[in-house]
Amino acid sequence: MDKTFNLGDSVEMRKQHACGSNKWVITRVGVDVKIKCCNCGREIMMDRLEFQRKLKKVLKNA
Numbered sequence: 001m002d003k004t005f006n007l008g009d010s011v012e013m014r015k016q017h018a019c020g021s022n023k024w025v026i027t028r029v030g031v032d033v034k035i036k037c038c039n040c041g042r043e044i045m046m047d048r049l050e051f052q053r054k055l056k057k058v059l060k061n062a
Helices: 048-054
Strands: 010-013 023-029 032-037 043-047 055-060
Touching: 032 048, 043 048, 048 055
Parallel strands: none
Antiparallel strands: 010 023, 010 055, 023 032, 032 043
């Protein structure tokens, strides 16, 4: 499974968000990764290593 990701990619995370969706869009990539929930619009930031652990798969490349 290819887990390379870039800015604007749609991704699926292992755990669901509180709103019930597990689909996110990457809005910032660097030392930290910022993702935005496709359902409710909430944005969260996490460090790159944590993001890579929690990432299930890349759904659509930008």
